[in-house]
Amino acid sequence: MKVKMTVARELKTGDIDRRIYGSFIEHLGRAVYGGIFEPTHPTADSDGFRTDVIKLVNELNVPIVRYPGGNFVSGYNWEDGVGPVEKRPKKLDLAWGTTEPNTFGTNEFMKWCRKAGTDAMMAVNLGTRGAEEARNLVEYMNHPGGSYWSDLRRSHGYENPWGVKLWCLGNEMDGRWQMGAKTAVEYGRLANETSKLMKWTDGSIETVLCGSSSRNSPTFGEWEAQSLELAYDNIDYVSLHQYYENRSGDTPSFLAKTLELEEFIYSVICVCDYIKAKKRTKKTINLSFDEWNVWYHSDNVPYERWSQAPPRLEDIYNFEDALLIGSMLITLLRHADRIKVACLAQLVNVIAPIFTENAGGAFKQTIFYPFEHLSNYGRGYAIKPIIDCPKYDCKEFTDVPYIESIATLDEENGELVIFAVNKSSDDAAELDVNLLDFEGYEPVEYISMDGYGKNEVNGFDASPVKPHNNPLPKRDGAALNIHIEPFSWSVIRLKK
Secondary structure (H helix, E strand, O other): OEEEEEEOHHHEEEEOOHHHHEEEOOOOOOOOEOOOEOOOOOOEOOOOEEHHHHHHHHHHOOOEEEEOOOHHHHHOOHHHHOOOHHHOOOEEEOOOOEEEOOOOOHHHHHHHHHHHOOEEEEEEOOOOOOHHHHHHHHHHHHOOOOOHHHHHHHHOOOOOOOOOOEEEEOOOOOOOOOOOOOOHHHHHHHHHHHHHHHHHHOOOOEEEEOOOOOOOOOOOOHHHHHHHHHHHHHOOEEEEEEEEOOOOOOHHHHHOHHHHHHHHHHHHHHHHHHHHHHHOOOOOOEEEEEEEEEOOOOOOOOOOOOOOOOOOOOOOOEHHHHHHHHHHHHHHHHOOOOEEEEEEOOOEOOOOOEEEOOOOOEEEOOOHHHHHHHHHHOOOEEEOOEEEOOEEOOOOOOOEEOEEEEEEEEOOOOEEEEEEEEOOOOOOEEEEEEEOOOOOOEEEEEEEEOOOOOOOEOOOOOOOOOOEEOOOOEEEOOEEEEEEOOOEEEEEEEEO
């Protein structure tokens, strides 16, 4: 398969905000208990944090982590998770049908963030609670001292404020499964007033308005327009959530889901800009894609209701999932001008790139690697290449390009990186790249994942699906020729 690609600085789509490589930890399943926090684990530090997990999080280079939910936050009283652990109440979590012991809460999460080298993206409860409780939490976490809530934090042993800058105004508030679900008008008014009070408490923070819970939501579009019109002046981002599945085993359609993702992103941008025009304002609302992943392998797995941290949503990802994750990341970067935050949901055990065993080991899922590559090498700004390649038709889509690609340029460090997915299960691609204005940039590394069956997985006993290095592609003047194997993920790094 012959493919032509042009890469040039003038094809820049936008500066890459590091927060686009964020993730998510919710009080759900074993994400917290047995995931990042397990005091009896052999690798646990003095705070009970699994250091083997922290090491893997460091490899992913995650810049920000959303917490504590998710559906969980819509019934969460943050006060239950602070102060002396022995005095914290056990509560029934109606979101997931479990018992929450509250032995891990806000301050524990912030300590974990510091040790994991990441920032926090906090969510407030706008389901069963409101503006007052949210602004109290901002005061507790961000105010230096001399007020009731900041002094309460200090009495809990945390003299200095945490300084959390990014806040979610609830979670999926349009969803009927959500505690305290609301209409767009109800939510828009509440989100506006909540954000206003939170920013009056700390003028340095940014807030995220809940968009529709997915593109398939019956309220999609109208929800964004109505809630944005009410809260536009007091919020900074609108959220998007999207998960994909392949229950039918239709791999060509599954890998083509990024066409739908592209349309979803574009639609939300259009709604944001419609409200901007309607309000005749110069303020632009950007996007926070704060839940995205593949999710379907572990649905309907039984568990004991009201138990503590039972295994929930523990998808074991295969190789085709890794290829879609790579393609989804490429799609997010194509919109780097508007997508400034994104969170792979979630980080550990629950639909996650890292999987652990209680009292045991941890392994990297197949989806770990594309995320790791983008997070570590996808810096600077994104370049959307011009690609001329064959296309295919499938059950759900037509005119699907076999090659999906993005380039990133980090001028500060003199590094150009090309990321590519070959969706063809049969044909290798001879990629002829025209580098228009990159004199002095030479290939230094060619990483790929290829040669695996679509259903191949990693596990505790063996993790066969992983990247390997290839011979460097040849550069001749402006031409760079890259051989890309069928059904593969590729990363080509060039340094000046």
